[in-house]
Amino acid sequence: MAEIEEPTVDVKLFVDKDKKKVLFAESDKEFVDVLFSFLTLPLGTIVRILGEQSQMGCLDEVYKSVEDLSTGFFQTKACNAMLLKPLNAASSHCRRLKINVDDTKPRAVYVCKDTSCCAHGDRAFSSFPAAICRCGKAMQYAGDALEDDGDLALAGGAREIISLLKRSLISKQPLTALYFDDTIRNDDADLYVLPEQQNDADQKLNIAKIKVLQTKKNSLLYVEGDAEFIDFLFGLLSIPLGSIIKAFGQWPPNGCVDNLWKSIDHGSGEGSVRQECQSLLLSPKTAPFCSGAAKVLEVDELDPTLDVNCCFKCLKTYDFAEIGRCRQQYYYCRDMVKITKLCELNPKAPKGGNGNGVTYVKGGHMKFMVTDDLHVLPLSLSTTLQVLCDANVQTEELEEREIALTKFQVMEIQRAALMGRAALSTVLLPPNRPKKKIKAET
Numbered sequence: 001m002a003e004i005e006e007p008t009v010d011v012k013l014f015v016d017k018d019k020k021k022v023l024f025a026e027s028d029k030e031f032v033d034v035l036f037s038f039l040t041l042p043l044g045t046i047v048r049i050l051g052e053q054s055q056m057g058c059l060d061e062v063y064k065s066v067e068d069l070s071t072g073f074f075q076t077k078a079c080n081a082m083l084l085k086p087l088n089a090a091s092s093h094c095r096r097l098k099i100n101v102d103d104t105k106p107r108a109v110y111v112c113k114d115t116s117c118c119a120h121g122d123r124a125f126s127s128f129p130a131a132i133c134r135c136g137k138a139m140q141y142a143g144d145a146l147e148d149d150g151d152l153a154l155a156g157g158a159r160e161i162i163s164l165l166k167r168s169l170i171s172k173q174p175l176t177a178l179y180f181d182d183t184i185r186n187d188d189a190d191l192y193v194l195p196e197q198q199n200d201a202d203q204k205l206n207i208a209k210i211k212v213l214q215t216k217k218n219s220l221l222y223v224e225g226d227a228e229f230i231d232f233l234f235g236l237l238s239i240p241l242g243s244i245i246k247a248f249g250q251w252p253p254n255g256c257v258d259n260l261w262k263s264i265d266h267g268s269g270e271g272s273v274r275q276e277c278q279s280l281l282l283s284p285k286t287a288p289f290c291s292g293a294a295k296v297l298e299v300d301e302l303d304p305t306l307d308v309n310c311c312f313k314c315l316k317t318y319d320f321a322e323i324g325r326c327r328q329q330y331y332y333c334r335d336m337v338k339i340t341k342l343c344e345l346n347p348k349a350p351k352g353g354n355g356n357g358v359t360y361v362k363g364g365h366m367k368f369m370v371t372d373d374l375h376v377l378p379l380s381l382s383t384t385l386q387v388l389c390d391a392n393v394q395t396e397e398l399e400e401r402e403i404a405l406t407k408f409q410v411m412e413i414q415r416a417a418l419m420g421r422a423a424l425s426t427v428l429l430p431p432n433r434p435k436k437k438i439k440a441e442t
């Protein structure tokens with residue numbers, strides 16, 4: 001097997017060896033581009049490339065919950081993939097970087113290959129396998145809308161960049177830590193001070209109902225929530241880092257990755273970031289149909305349409321590899337339309353439906369248990385008993401409260417999810433509770 005040379009970027013570090021500190025780094029645009037590309041990464045991708053050891057608040061736990069929850073609880077198989085391998089809306093740009101830490105496959109396209117399909121006029125496609133066309137047939141792979149560069153992306157050279165990403169999320173001095181190879185430890189995120197929020201009508205609207213099970217002494221056992229509530233938590237995985245920083249105005253104070261965002265937003269590098277790239281980095285979009293969490297955080301979704309340079313019939317027949325045939329006289333394609341606007345099916349809607357606003361997990365009577373560190377399980381008698389047993393509390397010490405959450409509270413839970421391991425009690429328990437210092441595991 002031929003050896004592939006790993007891509008590298010050159011960085012000159014100026015180091016104060018006495019103080020054991022990196023003063024600054026000098027580099028060319030390649031390194032800066034790689035740093036800026038962190039902002040385009042959906043949180044689920046960050047958790048995945050950091051081996052579920054991202055130490056970003058409760059997000060590792062949220063990710064594991066999605067992994068552990070059996071597919072039967074999701075609306076479709078695609079729901080699971082949308083969260084565990086979220087699409088990077090800027091992938092066509094990131095793939096041109098010298099080192100691209102996002103190894104998510106570029107946009108795959110699945111179509112119904114039946115050329116006389118009754119839903120042919122929909123020009124529907126799916127980005128996920130196992131999608132069902134409205135005609136009832138399974139959609140099949142037609143290639144990637146962006147050409148595949150093979151495995152060039154995630155080479156072992158990227159290892160230090162990934163380490164730098166991790167350190168920038170949970171440390172104030174990522175370059176120093178990287179250079180001196182300090183063991184990664186999570187600096188304590190102090191219970192944060194909530195920035196003022198406007199209290200307009202929208203913030204007061206109730207958007208999810210939950211039940212809180214707590215002891216009378218104010219310690220939270222779990223929260224019972226429905227599909228809508230779970231969407232606000234799971235959906236965080238699909239939101240790109242840059243849009244999280246935009247929504248909350250900052251990254252949790254133990255990290256410093258928001259300095260990247262601010263250096264673009266405040267124009268300290270004015271002229272250095274191309275205009276069209278600014279919004280790509282400052283408010284990166286999610287994949288289409290993420291809704292839930294994206295709506296609350298006011299993150300835009302990628303346009304669900306896709307232009308293809310051939311008629312739909314030729315795409316079905318020849319796949320992306322040979323769509324050029326559509327324009328070659330020799331093949332006698334009679335269709336005058338040589339550009340087709342494909343429209344993505346909602347991957348959350350089973351059976352080719354177009355149900356908008358469908359949640360990731362199945363709704364109806366199904367309820368879920370969410371622990372303080374945001375582990376999500378289907379609610380059942382056995383899980384409930386297990387929690388009570390672990391907490392060693394008697395039933396008479398318990399108290400149940402029903403809360404209708406406002407948009408503001410949902411955002412607070414999402415923010416707390418990034419900060420520490422007690423996301424629910426931080427927000428839901430009355431403020432006079434004994435303050436539990438949030439200390440992440442090392």
Ligand SMILES: [Zn+2]
Nearest residue numbers: 112117133135
């Ligand atoms: Zn069909």
Ligand SMILES: [Zn+2]
Nearest residue numbers: 311314326333
């Ligand atoms: Zn054609």
